[in-house]
Amino acid sequence: MAYIDGFVVPVPTANREIYKKMAETAAVVFKDNGALALVECWGDDVPEGKVTSFSMAVRRKEDETVVFSWITWPDRQTRDAGMKAAMEDPRLKNHGEMPFDGQRMIFGGFEVLVDA
Numbered sequence: 551m552a553y554i555d556g557f558v559v560p561v562p563t564a565n566r567e568i569y570k571k572m573a574e575t576a577a578v579v580f581k582d583n584g585a586l587a588l589v590e591c592w593g594d595d596v597p598e599g600k601v602t603s604f605s606m607a608v609r610r611k612e613d614e615t616v617v618f619s620w621i622t623w624p625d626r627q628t629r630d631a632g633m634k635a636a637m638e639d640p641r642l643k644n645h646g647e648m649p650f651d652g653q654r655m656i657f658g659g660f661e662v663l664v665d666a
Contacts, residue, residue, distance in 0.1 A: 551662045552586070553629045555621040558604055558656040560614040565649035566592065569617065572649060579639045580621055584632035590619040608654045617650075629659065 561569050570590070577588040593616035596604050604616045623629035636642060 553623040553626045554660045554662060556658055556660055557619045558608055559617050559650050560608040560610040560654055561617050561650040563613055563615045568649040575641055579636050579641050583635040584628040586622045586624060588621045590617060592617055607656055
């Protein structure tokens with residue numbers, strides 16, 4: 551069954567196009583290293599919560615937009631090897647400064663439980 555890496559990150563709204571270009575490059579790199587797909591979603595209807603929310607989780611600032619994304623891998627073994635290779639790939643290393651605060655990014659790997 552597939553394996554998913556999930557991410558939530560606050561991106562300065564003004565950096566949308568820079569982020570998009572970085573994500574397009576990353577998609578190629580991850581797919582070259584075994585990923586089946588990479589999806590990046592720009593927040594459009596992300597309500598503020600009173601107890602918890604995407605915005606609260608990443609400490610979104612007023613001039614930022616929440617991005618929700620995931621990478622689909624065939625399995626955990628492919629993900630482990632592919633992620634390591636992707637992080638060492640010069641196309642990602644030489645991309646320049648990240649267009650967001652990576653310290654506020656939430657990420658994790660997930661086993662697929664239901665795929666309907």
